[in-house]
Amino acid sequence: xxxxxxxxxxxxxxxxxxxxxxxxxxxxxxxxxxxxxxxxxxxxxxxxxxxxxxxxxxxxxxxxxxxxxxxxxxxxxxxxxxxxxxxxxxxxxxxxxxxxxxxxxxxxxxxxxxxxxxxxxxxxxxxxxxxxxxxxxxxxxxxxxxxxxxxxxxxxxxxxxxxxxxx
Numbered sequence: 523x524x525x526x527x528x529x530x531x532x533x534x535x536x537x538x539x540x541x542x543x544x545x546x547x548x549x550x551x552x553x554x555x556x557x558x559x560x561x562x563x564x565x566x567x568x569x570x571x572x573x574x575x576x577x578x579x580x581x582x583x584x585x586x587x588x589x590x591x592x593x594x595x596x597x598x599x600x601x602x603x604x605x606x607x608x609x610x611x612x613x614x615x616x617x618x619x620x621x622x623x624x625x626x627x628x629x630x631x632x633x634x635x636x637x638x639x640x641x642x643x644x645x646x647x648x649x650x651x652x653x654x655x656x657x658x659x660x661x662x663x664x665x666x667x668x669x670x671x672x673x674x675x676x677x678x679x680x681x682x683x684x685x686x687x688x689x
Contacts, residue, residue, distance in 0.1 A: 544597040544635045551644035552580065552605040553653040555587040560608035564589040567614070568603030568628075570596075576609040588644045597635040602628040605647060615648040623650035 550566050559582075566578040570593070580589035595601065602625060606614045617624035623645070633640070646653035657670030663677035 545594045546597045546633050546635070546637065547592055547594050547639040548631070548633070549590055549592040549639070549641040550580070550603070551588055551590040551642055553588050553644045553646045554607065555646075555653050557607055557647050559587075559589075560613060562609040565606040565609050566591050566593075566603060567606055569601050570603070575606055575611060579609075580605075595633060597633045600630065600632045602630050604628050607647060617648060617650070621650045
């Protein structure tokens with residue numbers, strides 16, 4: 523942005539640089555409800571922090587097995603990242619090449635400058651989707667779980683046609 527100033531007897535032309543790089547706050551979330559969390563913690567690694575396995579520990583503040591961390595990264599950039607259940611390589615998640623969030627085994631994210639913060643949906647560890655709760659999926663069963671999406675063969679059914687005899 524440039525501005526003209528008129529001082530007595532002097533005309534000045536001053537330009538202000540607008541080279542400030544915009545940043546975005548990104549909240550990463552991983553669901554470990556199908557995993558045993560490591561005693562070394564759960565960590566985020568990525569191209570935005572030189573793949574350091576122990577520098578970004580994620581926390582589960584409310585005890586729901588969803589670990590999260592919010593970091594500030596540059597806008598208009600592409601990044602790769604992964605979650606580590608622990609703090610060393612070998613404990614990192616495995617993403618198959620055919621999963622839609624995998625880029626050579628890493629997750630990917632492209633930021634833009636349209637917002638100052640982004641909250642990514644929780645994903646299941648080593649998966650591109652949210653964790654699916656297993657349980658009894660049959661609504662006719664006594665122990666039906668409306669939140670379950672995967673049957674674990676635990677359904678218990680009432681026995682009809684039997685009557686209790688009181689003596």
